[in-house]
Amino acid sequence: LLRLPLLPHPRTPPEEYRGHLAPEVSVVVPTRNEQHNVEPLLRRLERALRGQTGEVIFVDDSDDGTPDAIARAGSALALPVRVHHRPAGARHGGLGGAVSEGIALCAAPYAVVIDGDLQHPPETIPTLLATAVRDDADLVIASRYVTGGSASGLSGTTRQLVSSSSNLLCRLAFPRRLRGVSDVMSGFFLVRVAAVDRRGLRPDGYKILLELLATAAGPLRVREVGYVFAARHAGDSNVSVGEGVRFARRLFALRVPRAARFALVGASGTVPNLLGTAALHRLGLHYLAAAIIATQIAIAWNFAGCELLVWDRQNGSRLRRYPPFAMVNNLDLVIRLPLLALLVGRWGLGVGVATLLSLAVAVLVRYLVVDRLIYR
Ligand code: GDD
Ligand code: MN
Numbered sequence: 001l002l003r004l005p006l007l008p009h010p011r012t013p014p015e016e017y018r019g020h021l022a023p024e025v026s027v028v029v030p031t032r033n034e035q036h037n038v039e040p041l042l043r044r045l046e047r048a049l050r051g052q053t054g055e056v057i058f059v060d061d062s063d064d065g066t067p068d069a070i071a072r073a074g075s076a077l078a079l080p081v082r083v084h085h086r087p088a089g090a091r092h093g094g095l096g097g098a099v100s101e102g103i104a105l106c107a108a109p110y111a112v113v114i115d116g117d118l119q120h121p122p123e124t125i126p127t128l129l130a131t132a133v134r135d136d137a138d139l140v141i142a143s144r145y146v147t148g149g150s151a152s153g154l155s156g157t158t159r160q161l162v163s164s165s166s167n168l169l170c171r172l173a174f175p176r177r178l179r180g181v182s183d184v185m186s187g188f189f190l191v192r193v194a195a196v197d198r199r200g201l202r203p204d205g206y207k208i209l210l211e212l213l214a215t216a217a218g219p220l221r222v223r224e225v226g227y228v229f230a231a232r233h234a235g236d237s238n239v240s241v242g243e244g245v246r247f248a249r250r251l252f253a254l255r256v257p258r259a260a261r262f263a264l265v266g267a268s269g270t271v272p273n274l275l276g277t278a279a280l281h282r283l284g285l286h287y288l289a290a291a292i293i294a295t296q297i298a299i300a301w302n303f304a305g306c307e308l309l310v311w312d313r314q315n316g317s318r319l320r321r322y323p324p325f326a327m328v329n330n331l332d333l334v335i336r337l338p339l340l341a342l343l344v345g346r347w348g349l350g351v352g353v354a355t356l357l358s359l360a361v362a363v364l365v366r367y368l369v370v371d372r373l374i375y376r
Contacts, residue, residue, distance in 0.1 A: 020055075021053040028057050028114070030115070049079065057106065100198075110192060112128060112129075117233055119153055135223050137222065140191075142225055185209075274359075287344050
């Protein structure tokens with residue numbers, strides 16, 4: 001039997017736990033359509049947690065009978081079980097969002113995050129806990145890539161390749177923060193709740209573990225424990241190309257500061273602007289009209305870039321943000337149109353070269369105005 005140190009509880013246990021001891025471990029299970037898996041999972045969880053007081057919190061984004069299956073299986077257990085069901089339209093951040101909402105709900109000082117499809121063996125939880133206590137760790141990651149671990153349940157070579165290359169990418173992006181972390185993609189870990197800023201954990205980010213490690217205020221004391229990633233018990237995996245894209249965006253945002261992302265997106269707008277102007281001109285449009293239209297295309301491009309990569313995680317209406325964004329960016333034309341008229345109309349320069357020059361001059365003028373008038 002493992003004796004846990006007395007740690008403060010991050011939250012008072014909910015009313016419905018009356019009659020139960022305050023939990024020492026909160027188990028957070030994200031679920032999306034796992035109706036045939038929750039019953040065996042709960043049975044194994046209860047057995048694994050024997051000797052500890054615990055709670056299980058499902059954060060459920062299902063459209064099938066998962067909430068009912070949880071209620072049915074949960075009522076047969078001594079372990080308190082809660083479901084936080086998120087209806088369609090409130091499923092912020094997908095899997096990562098679900099996990100961060102779950103961590104925010106924990107009443108115990110330790111939270112264990114585990115998948116709902118039995119690919120993560122609940123029997124490893126006591127080892128996670130024992131390691132946390134023995135080494136006074138903030139984070140204990142169940143890893144497929146250390147001794148005792150195996151990724152054999154990861155179906156298909158493509159998935160294995162995607163998983164190991166994202167793992168490598170993350171470790172290259174954060175060599176210091178991820179030192180000693182072999183399985184950045186793991187969705188199975190224990191975290192000391194007080195070690196994470198739960199309000200800072202925004203409900204977004206597919207890979208919550210990377211989020212925890214990359215945004216922690218100080219260095220976390222991390223340990224790893226090997227486990228065998230099993231094949232799925234029932235149903236199908238929910239991962240998609242969309243999740244992969246979301247992950248890549250998040251990694252980019254965590255790694256590159258916002259101002260640099262803004263500069264990159266802005267510079268990339270040169271491409272649609274140049275190509276658009278040249279193409280429209282070739283189609284017979286006057287070069288000034290071509291420049292105006294291509295600039296609108298470039299502005300739309302930049303807007304998309306800003307929404308997806310610079311100020312990501314924005315709520316509210318994009319439609320409302322677009323007009324002021326376009327207005328500010330059209331100011332360039334005040335400089336560029338007369339200049340184009342001069343370069344092309346007077347001096348007979350090619351439209352492509354003139355467009356590039358005018359874009360460069362617009363940046364330079366903006367720099368000079370700011371430098372001379374604002375930072376005199
Ligand atoms: N609430 C919620 N919302 N849960 C979700 C969502 C969602 O949008 N998408 C998936 N889940 C749940 C699933 O029901 C399952 O319990 C768990 O999250 C993992 O999802 P799977 O669909 O089984 O993904 P996987 O098996 O392909 O991914 C596993 O491998 C990755 C590493 O390769 C997971 O263990 C990941 O956590 C792990 O990082
Ligand atoms: Mn799975």
